[in-house]
Amino acid sequence: MNTAHQPPAASHPMPALRVANLRVAFGDAHADPVVRGVSFEVAAGECLAIVGESGSGKSVTARSLLGLAGPGARVSADELTLAGESVLGLSESAWRRRRGRDVGLVLQDALASLDPLRPIVREIGDSLRLHTRMSGAERTRRVLETLESVGLPDAHRYAGRRSGELSGGQRQRALIAAALALNPPLLVADEPTTALDVTVQAQVLALLEQVRAQGTAIVVISHDLAVVSRLADRVAVMHDGRIVETGPAAEVLTEPRHPETRRMLAAVPVDKPRGHRLAPAAGPRPGGTAPTVAPRVTDRPHHPAAPAAPGAGATSAAANAGIALEAIGLAKTFRGPHGSVHRAVDNVSFSLQRGSTLGIVGESGSGKTTTARLVLALTTADTGEVRLLGQPWSTLPETERRARRPLIGAMYQDVLASFDPRLSVRDILGHAVSGPGSRSEPAATAGSGRAGRDARALVLLDEVGLAAGVLDRRPTDLSGGQRQRVGIARALASRPEILVCDEPVSALDVSVQAQVLDLLDELQRELNLSLLFISHDLGVIQHVSDQVAVMHDGLIVETGTATDVFSTPAHPYTRALLAAVPRLV
Amino acid sequence: MSELEIQASATGHGAGRPQTAPRGRFGRLRVSVVELLAVLVTLLLLTAAIAPRLLAPGDPLAIDPLAAFGAPSWAHWFGTDESGRDIYTRVVDGARDSLLIGLTATLIGLGLGAVLGTIAGTLGAAVDFTVNRFLEVLFAFPGLLLALLFILIFGPGPGSAIVAVGLSTAPGYARIIRAQLLRVRSSGFVEAATVQGLGRTRILARHILPNTLAPLLVLGTLGVGQAIVWAAALSYLGLGAQPPAAEWGAMLSAGRTYITSAWWMSFFPGLFIVLTAVCATALGRAIERRMRHA
Numbered sequence: 061m062n063t064a065h066q067p068p069a070a071s072h073p074m075p076a077l078r079v080a081n082l083r084v085a086f087g088d089a090h091a092d093p094v095v096r097g098v099s100f101e102v103a104a105g106e107c108l109a110i111v112g113e114s115g116s117g118k119s120v121t122a123r124s125l126l127g128l129a130g131p132g133a134r135v136s137a138d139e140l141t142l143a144g145e146s147v148l149g150l151s152e153s154a155w156r157r158r159r160g161r162d163v164g165l166v167l168q169d170a171l172a173s174l175d176p177l178r179p180i181v182r183e184i185g186d187s188l189r190l191h192t193r194m195s196g197a198e199r200t201r202r203v204l205e206t207l208e209s210v211g212l213p214d215a216h217r218y219a220g221r222r223s224g225e226l227s228g229g230q231r232q233r234a235l236i237a238a239a240l241a242l243n244p245p246l247l248v249a250d251e252p253t254t255a256l257d258v259t260v261q262a263q264v265l266a267l268l269e270q271v272r273a274q275g276t277a278i279v280v281i282s283h284d285l286a287v288v289s290r291l292a293d294r295v296a297v298m299h300d301g302r303i304v305e306t307g308p309a310a311e312v313l314t315e316p317r318h319p320e321t322r323r324m325l326a327a328v329p330v331d332k333p334r335g336h337r338l339a340p341a342a343g344p345r346p347g348g349t350a351p352t353v354a355p356r357v358t359d360r361p362h363h364p365a366a367p368a369a370p371g372a373g374a375t376s377a378a379a380n381a382g383i384a385l386e387a388i389g390l391a392k393t394f395r396g397p398h399g400s401v402h403r404a405v406d407n408v409s410f411s412l413q414r415g416s417t418l419g420i421v422g423e424s425g426s427g428k429t430t431t432a433r434l435v436l437a438l439t440t441a442d443t444g445e446v447r448l449l450g451q452p453w454s455t456l457p458e459t460e461r462r463a464r465r466p467l468i469g470a471m472y473q474d475v476l477a478s479f480d481p482r483l484s485v486r487d488i489l490g491h492a493v494s495g496p497g498s499r500s501e502p503a504a505t506a507g508s509g510r511a512g513r514d515a516r517a518l519v520l521l522d523e524v525g526l527a528a529g530v531l532d533r534r535p536t537d538l539s540g541g542q543r544q545r546v547g548i549a550r551a552l553a554s555r556p557e558i559l560v561c562d563e564p565v566s567a568l569d570v571s572v573q574a575q576v577l578d579l580l581d582e583l584q585r586e587l588n589l590s591l592l593f594i595s596h597d598l599g600v601i602q603h604v605s606d607q608v609a610v611m612h613d614g615l616i617v618e619t620g621t622a623t624d625v626f627s628t629p630a631h632p633y634t635r636a637l638l639a640a641v642p643r644l645v
Numbered sequence: 646m647s648e649l650e651i652q653a654s655a656t657g658h659g660a661g662r663p664q665t666a667p668r669g670r671f672g673r674l675r676v677s678v679v680e681l682l683a684v685l686v687t688l689l690l691l692t693a694a695i696a697p698r699l700l701a702p703g704d705p706l707a708i709d710p711l712a713a714f715g716a717p718s719w720a721h722w723f724g725t726d727e728s729g730r731d732i733y734t735r736v737v738d739g740a741r742d743s744l745l746i747g748l749t750a751t752l753i754g755l756g757l758g759a760v761l762g763t764i765a766g767t768l769g770a771a772v773d774f775t776v777n778r779f780l781e782v783l784f785a786f787p788g789l790l791l792a793l794l795f796i797l798i799f800g801p802g803p804g805s806a807i808v809a810v811g812l813s814t815a816p817g818y819a820r821i822i823r824a825q826l827l828r829v830r831s832s833g834f835v836e837a838a839t840v841q842g843l844g845r846t847r848i849l850a851r852h853i854l855p856n857t858l859a860p861l862l863v864l865g866t867l868g869v870g871q872a873i874v875w876a877a878a879l880s881y882l883g884l885g886a887q888p889p890a891a892e893w894g895a896m897l898s899a900g901r902t903y904i905t906s907a908w909w910m911s912f913f914p915g916l917f918i919v920l921t922a923v924c925a926t927a928l929g930r931a932i933e934r935r936m937r938h939a
Contacts, residue, residue: 469841
């Protein structure tokens with residue numbers, strides 16, 4: 061019970077949830093437990109946040125609270141008490157009677173959690189139908205009340221819709237409504253805002269705060285400390301199946317004691333200036349021999365570097381040579397099925413200075429990805445053009461453009477989908493270094509042929525801080541951070557001038573994200589890369605960018621240096637975005 | 646870091662990571678009893694096709710009028726037919742023709758389907774439209790009817806039965822290949838290859854075709870069973886192999902007249918048609934399962 065907690069207030073004699081020495085293991089009896097003795101309790105009207113990296117056991121812990129640890133899970137505990145009753149070793153049917161009534165669950169992916177073919181009024185009504193004797197009309201009324209209480213006014217308008225017909229925020233609200241329909245004393249929320257835009261995230265957090273204020277106990281699971289800092293009364297940091305630190309939120313987040321907590325806090329990019337390292341410089345990697353950031357191969361020929369310091373006020377001096385990429389009046393319209401017209405990108409212009417980073421930030425649907433595709437000349441613009449190093453680019457026919465493609469590389473959010481599933485890392489990098497027009501220098505050791513390709517692939521892996529051992533593995537067998545590194549290595553194979561990064565870290569844990577951002581920063585300085593960095597995450601954009609462009613509904617509503625945009629935002633939309641960013645207390 | 650994340654996927658935690666089906670330590674699925682039986686029977690059938698005398702030393706065409714219509718016995722395991730020919734010998738002997746028809750027909754269907762599907766999926770919207778309408782016309786006929794139509798024009802015989810079955814299965818394969826091609830073509834890794842500056846032909850050869858055609862192996866194995874049944878059906882109608890050739894469909898047809906008095910004449914050839922089809926399908930499913938987990 062070393063990590064157990066005293067209830068914060070004596071006014072709650074019986075906590076909504078008490079867990080003592082919870083252990084969960086999968087597989088055979090010799091397998092290491094995933095959760096190794098976790099204890100905590102949550103009082104009514106209190107919010108406990110369990111934070112940790114992927115694999116820390118936080119999600120399994122949360123699911124055990126609903127008897128949903130998963131097939132083959134062996135759950136044991138000294139105590140597991142829900143609303144004053146022990147729920148240890150309950151049968152599946154006994155759990156079914158409790159779920160929804162005694163404890164509600166909110167999941168990350170609302171789209172996957174709601175049946176796409178049923179109207180939400182029936183989805184939410186299900187728990188009422190199962191647990192109460194309400195009539196159909198009573199159920200509908202109760203569902204409408206719940207929907208209104210989660211901030212969907214005119215609930216009857218939404219009730220008949222299916223999940224696909226709702227926006228992301230509405231869906232998440234509907235999901236919370238479903239969890240709250242029976243007014244359970246405890247709500248478990250597993251990454252409730254991770255998939256949401258920042259303004260929607262702020263709304264959902266406000267809703268959860270309101271739920272807590274009404275006396276519901278909340279256990280919220282997140283990898284994002286900033287999100288948690290706003291909602292939680294207490295924070296428990298999980299690492300490797302154990303709670304390594306716990307205490308009042310303000311205390312844990314401002315005076316972290318455990319190294320793991322400090323590492324997670326350091327990785328949060330919000331309000332960290334450019335060039336500030338987010339991850340420890342050379343942490344030993346489990347199982348690997350190479351340091352996180354490999355020593356550089358220094359005798360690589362560099363491109364004629366732009367002499368100007370990155371970013372800062374190069375505009376006046378900017379001869380054309382100083383501009384890596386220029387977009388002039390880009391517009392792209394998509395036509396929907398019934399003659400509907402969607403202006404995805406509307407009169408977008410920007411220029412990217414050589415060796416600097418231009419961050420494009422906006423919420424989903426703002427036209428960021430279309431802009432990236434236009435810049436990469438994967439789609440043709442209706443009007444406007446993109447110029448590369450002062451030369452025509454988007455207006456060229458693809459056959460002529462192909463010779464210049466090595467100048468511009470790309471990183472993708474869904475990096476796994478960007479690898480041919482049949483290929484190993486060796487093949488992926490081998491193809492990249494032997495690609496047409498590849499400007500990859502013949503490394504000292506390299507001849508042509510397989511050995512030469514392998515040698516160059518190893519140099520690339522080394523640059524992105526991966527050990528040679530991953531060469532024969534397939535991307536599906538790698539972790540998210542490793543995959544993204546392989547993606548960077550592939551993009552660097554042709555020695556590009558420009559790297560277009562479309563949400564390159566959005567799928568990663570905060571600390572893995574920190575490592576990848578650090579790596580990009582390093583590579584940029586070393587190779588004098590110009591980065592077009594696209595993200596919905598303002599914290600990330602603020603950290604990586606010299607210049608920032610804010611996109612909204614296909615338009616760039618504000619541009620400027622990162623410092624200016626973030627300290628004195630001019631456009632109301634930028635101000636709204638910034639206000640919604642969760643910050644550490 | 647990496648270990649933590651791998652552990653995470655092992656516990657099913659994390660965004661959108663699909664739970665993998667239970668499987669062995671190195672991704673090898675256990676061989677089920679059905680799969681083992683299918684492999685054994687297939688080996689037996691292959692032996693029969695390659696070296697029929699090894700399993701049945703007699704002559705499949707030898708007549709013995711005195712033993713006509715003999716019920717299954719120690720001397721004649723599967724009985725004898727109206728001319729006293731040993732049905733067991735004939736069933737063993739028929740394996741070669743039936744398997745050959747099934748395999749060749751499937752190959753023809755797959756090949757034709759691959760060509761049509763690839764043409765439709767790569768040569769632009771106009772070609773795609775034309776090929777699709779053509780496929781729809783072919784689809785409008787039931788497969789067997791298409792085969793009958795072909796035989797009507799080119800005359801009956803084992804050769805035209807093979808081509809006919811191949812032709813009638815081709816539209817289905819073409820559709821599947823085209824759909825797969827379109828899916829692969831719009832995938833992230835083809836886009837990544839474009840960004841890398843690969844030309845269209847190289848992307849087609851290196852990424853699109855391998856990823857499109859790999860699933861065909863499974864389709865083909867599943868298709869062999871169907872092709873054998875169809876070829877047997879054609880023979881049964883007297884449009885494929887002609888009696889007294891020992892081909893299962895033809896034997897089935899010959900036994901039809903005597904079905905009330907000598908059931909074994911049609912039962913055993915029929916049994917082997919079904920057995921072969923089931924084995925081919927079971928093997929196809931087994932390969933499919935392993936490919937998905939590879």
